[in-house]
Amino acid sequence: MKKQRTFSHGLILGAFCLGFGIVLAYSDHITVDDIKAAALQDRLNSLGQVIPASIHDNNLVDDAMVMNNQGDQEITVYRATKDGKVTGLAYEIFGVGYAGKIKLMLGIDTEGKVLGVRVLAHKETPGLGDKMEVKKTDWILKFDGLSLGNPPVEKWKVKKDGGQFDYWAGATITPRGIVNAIRNGLELFAANKEKMMDMNAPKAEPNKGGH
Amino acid sequence: MAQYKTIVKDGLWENNGVFAMLLGLCPAMAMTGTATNALGMGLATAAVMAASSMLVGMFRNQITQEVRIPVFILVVASMVTLVDLFMNAWMHELYKVLGMFIPLIVSNCLPLARLEAFAGKNSTLPSLMDGLFMGLGFTIALTMIGAVREIVGTGTLFADASLLFGPAFKVMETRLLPEDTGILMMILPPGGFLVLGLLVVGKRILDVRAGKAIQMGGAHSAA
Amino acid sequence: MSITIANKSAPFAHGVSSVRKTMFLVLLALTPATLFNLYLFGWPAIMLFTVTVAACLIVEAGCLSLAGKPVMATLADCSALLTGWLLAMSLPPWAPWWLGVIGAVFAIAMAKHSFGGLGQNVFNPAMVGRTVLLISFPVAMTTWIVPYPLFSAGAPGFIDALAITFGGQMPDAVSSASALGHIKTELSRHIPVIQSMADVPGLTDMLLGYRAGSMGETSAILILAGGLFLMYKRIISWHIPLSVMGGLFVMASIFHLVDPAKFASGTFHLVSGATFLGAFFIATDYVTSPVTRTGQLIFGVGCGVLIWLIRTFAGYPEGVAFAVLLMNALTPIIDQYTRPRAFGRNRKGEPLPLEKRP
Numbered sequence: 001m002k003k004q005r006t007f008s009h010g011l012i013l014g015a016f017c018l019g020f021g022i023v024l025a026y027s028d029h030i031t032v033d034d035i036k037a038a039a040l041q042d043r044l045n046s047l048g049q050v051i052p053a054s055i056h057d058n059n060l061v062d063d064a065m066v067m068n069n070q071g072d073q074e075i076t077v078y079r080a081t082k083d084g085k086v087t088g089l090a091y092e093i094f095g096v097g098y099a100g101k102i103k104l105m106l107g108i109d110t111e112g113k114v115l116g117v118r119v120l121a122h123k124e125t126p127g128l129g130d131k132m133e134v135k136k137t138d139w140i141l142k143f144d145g146l147s148l149g150n151p152p153v154e155k156w157k158v159k160k161d162g163g164q165f166d167y168w169a170g171a172t173i174t175p176r177g178i179v180n181a182i183r184n185g186l187e188l189f190a191a192n193k194e195k196m197m198d199m200n201a202p203k204a205e206p207n208k209g210g211h
Numbered sequence: 212m213a214q215y216k217t218i219v220k221d222g223l224w225e226n227n228g229v230f231a232m233l234l235g236l237c238p239a240m241a242m243t244g245t246a247t248n249a250l251g252m253g254l255a256t257a258a259v260m261a262a263s264s265m266l267v268g269m270f271r272n273q274i275t276q277e278v279r280i281p282v283f284i285l286v287v288a289s290m291v292t293l294v295d296l297f298m299n300a301w302m303h304e305l306y307k308v309l310g311m312f313i314p315l316i317v318s319n320c321l322p323l324a325r326l327e328a329f330a331g332k333n334s335t336l337p338s339l340m341d342g343l344f345m346g347l348g349f350t351i352a353l354t355m356i357g358a359v360r361e362i363v364g365t366g367t368l369f370a371d372a373s374l375l376f377g378p379a380f381k382v383m384e385t386r387l388l389p390e391d392t393g394i395l396m397m398i399l400p401p402g403g404f405l406v407l408g409l410l411v412v413g414k415r416i417l418d419v420r421a422g423k424a425i426q427m428g429g430a431h432s433a434a
Numbered sequence: 435m436s437i438t439i440a441n442k443s444a445p446f447a448h449g450v451s452s453v454r455k456t457m458f459l460v461l462l463a464l465t466p467a468t469l470f471n472l473y474l475f476g477w478p479a480i481m482l483f484t485v486t487v488a489a490c491l492i493v494e495a496g497c498l499s500l501a502g503k504p505v506m507a508t509l510a511d512c513s514a515l516l517t518g519w520l521l522a523m524s525l526p527p528w529a530p531w532w533l534g535v536i537g538a539v540f541a542i543a544m545a546k547h548s549f550g551g552l553g554q555n556v557f558n559p560a561m562v563g564r565t566v567l568l569i570s571f572p573v574a575m576t577t578w579i580v581p582y583p584l585f586s587a588g589a590p591g592f593i594d595a596l597a598i599t600f601g602g603q604m605p606d607a608v609s610s611a612s613a614l615g616h617i618k619t620e621l622s623r624h625i626p627v628i629q630s631m632a633d634v635p636g637l638t639d640m641l642l643g644y645r646a647g648s649m650g651e652t653s654a655i656l657i658l659a660g661g662l663f664l665m666y667k668r669i670i671s672w673h674i675p676l677s678v679m680g681g682l683f684v685m686a687s688i689f690h691l692v693d694p695a696k697f698a699s700g701t702f703h704l705v706s707g708a709t710f711l712g713a714f715f716i717a718t719d720y721v722t723s724p725v726t727r728t729g730q731l732i733f734g735v736g737c738g739v740l741i742w743l744i745r746t747f748a749g750y751p752e753g754v755a756f757a758v759l760l761m762n763a764l765t766p767i768i769d770q771y772t773r774p775r776a777f778g779r780n781r782k783g784e785p786l787p788l789e790k791r792p
Binding site: 008009012013016017020023024027028031034035038041042125128 | 270273274275277278281282285286289292293296297299300301303306307395399
Binding site: 099 | 573
């Protein structure tokens with residue numbers, strides 16, 4: 001008798017597992033495409049902020065490649081093309097902030113001039129270190145149009161370190177991290193220009209890559 | 212009808228999951244930096260609670276005493292996964308903020324506590340009501356904590372609500388204090404504990420004024 | 435705890451010490467350093483000091499009357515006065531008035547009265563107030579100024595001071611980094627300590643207090659004198675101050691020997707920041723420190739090591755407040771494990787076996 005009861009408990013649990021398993025499988029089936037689309041849209045949105053729509057006619061995510069940056073980190077480089085010619089690049093750069101890594105997206109044109117920089121993710125103190133978010137202040141917009149020669153490399157620093165970039169009250173470490181990250185990002189391009197603009201390089205899968 | 216009235220009253224205020232039972236403290240601390248996040252997290256939890264309470268109420272005669280806990284966990288976990296998938300697919304902006312915390316609803320002991328204490332012993336409709344209103348009570352509590360922390364911490368209320376719930380909610384976004392005047396600590400972790408403590412005191416004071424005996428239901432099982 | 439007391443017997447005389455007298459002596463010990471600092475930082479410091487102390491007294495009175503306790507009698511024990519005093523000394527001297535008021539609310543209402551008032555609080559109220567302010571208003575709390583003694587050239591007059599303290603008009607030119615902060619920022623730019631040490635005031639200046647910092651951080655020598663006075667009066671024993679300073683000094687010295695480019699020397703750590711104030715006046719708070727001598731030594735060494743750790747590795751340049759609060763949290767456990775043996779019983783509380791004397 002006792003054995004039978006144990007068996008029925010197992011049966012009940014199994015039945016519930018089966019039932020919910022089916023429900024979950026079906027839900028996954030009906031949402032999987034929308035989730036993929038949303039993730040893609042996310043990436044396109046963050047790319048759209050650093051690469052103006054007017055300079056390209058391709059899908060940025062399609063023409064991406066994977067390479068290693070100075071820190072031997074694998075990054076995805078998105079290429080903007082117009083009529084088959086590369087007009088701009090966008091890739092992730094990393095800065096060290098007060099509370100860990102700051103992830104940014106850097107967009108540049110083929111001359112190495114900054115088209116736009118946006119912060120993707122950070123852990124800085126809210127209200128103090130988050131003034132680099134474009135919805136808080138327009139500090140990060142000041143980088144638009146600058147390049148490695150303008151200002152000269154030794155001025156690519158925050159004012160406190162003898163450079164030309166302002167920082168906001170109470171935080172030096174965050175802006176310093178960002179300025180350094182952008183400078184490194186530009187240097188990465190300067191050193192690997194050929195490779196990054198080579199459209200014949202193996203393409204990255206659209207749904208892979210760091211985000 | 213009287214039964215439903217008690218369920219509603221208990222869930223929303225009298226026996227509120229956070230303020231009276233002190234359950235579900237993990238999201239009540241982690242997700243209440245702004246009122247908007249708190250509201251979103253509360254609503255997601257309420258959806259999970261309503262659905263899982265209803266299901267358990269429906270199948271209460273099939274769920275034997277011996278396997279009830281695994282089944283409850285299975286139900287809650289499945290509902291959380293569903294909410295996670297649906298939100299990711301169809302409410303993506305909200306998901307980007309709450310996404311990390313949705314799986315945490317599984318570890319929130321409030322849903323499990325209600326299944327054990329109520330849904331396992333009552334029929335479908337009362338269970339649904341209990342889950343829903345306990346969840347809404349949780350939402351109210353979280354939103355109150357979030358509102359206090361946000362006002363004192365950053366001087367805003369429901370900042371970014373339009374980002375989460377759609378442009379129609381732009382009207383909810385208000386700034387009560389000038390920029391950069393908040394007490395920053397309030398939106399950092401210590402602020403969560405302080406505000407929760409003060410709000411619990413506030414509820415106790417109201418209860419004492421109303422002549423009710425203070426009861427500490429379930430306070431020993433922390434979330 | 436020696437048990438030599440056993441050879442005395444009743445009647446005992448009434449001890450003259452009381453909360454009020456203790457607090458009064460502590461205040462007295464703090465007075466020279468305070469007066470010197472008020473002179474050093476001029477009118478704005480005097481105003482901030484007054485506002486902070488007054489706010490503490492008002493909040494204390496409010497809390498007492500809310501709790502239905504006697505207001506005037508308890509106020510007269512001077513404990514709120516001391517909390518306000520210490521809080522004011524831990525603020526940047528030219529900070530705006532509301533900083534003092536918010537600090538007072540958190541120190542007295544949150545840290546003291548929500549636990550049940552004097553003697554019930556787990557954490558040192560003044561340090562809770564300071565910590566809340568530091569993490570809430572990091573900019574205002576780290577805007578140090580170089581000393582502008584009263585009546586000296588360039589010192590703000592009474593009216594200018596009103597604008598600084600109540601109008602929030604901080605003149606830009608006068609701000610300066612504290613020595614600890616300076617070394618920290620320079621290290622973050624990969625400039626070794628040896629090099630950045632050249633820019634901080636010399637040891638004598640640091641000791642005398644002619645440097646940027648909060649009111650309690652400067653004039654180490656007067657704080658030290660006050661502390662020694664308290665020891666002489668037997669308000670505090672040597673255990674906590676010495677172990678705090680010892681823990682800090684030993685840690686700093688060891689690491690300084692290993693890598694002088696990265697770690698400042700023990701002596702520098704001792705005279706900079708709020709080490710003396712913390713060791714003599716804050717860590718020694720009766721309510722929040724252990725009861726037994728062994729416990730006090732553990733507590734003090736813990737504070738000292740934590741101060742060094744926080745100063746060296748954490749985000750903030752000064753760590754006295756955090757260190758003391760962390761050790762406050764450990765005080766009940768320390769007390770638990772250092773409970774003295776009751777006379778005639780062993781450590782487990784069982785009676786000692788009777789032994790036949792030869």
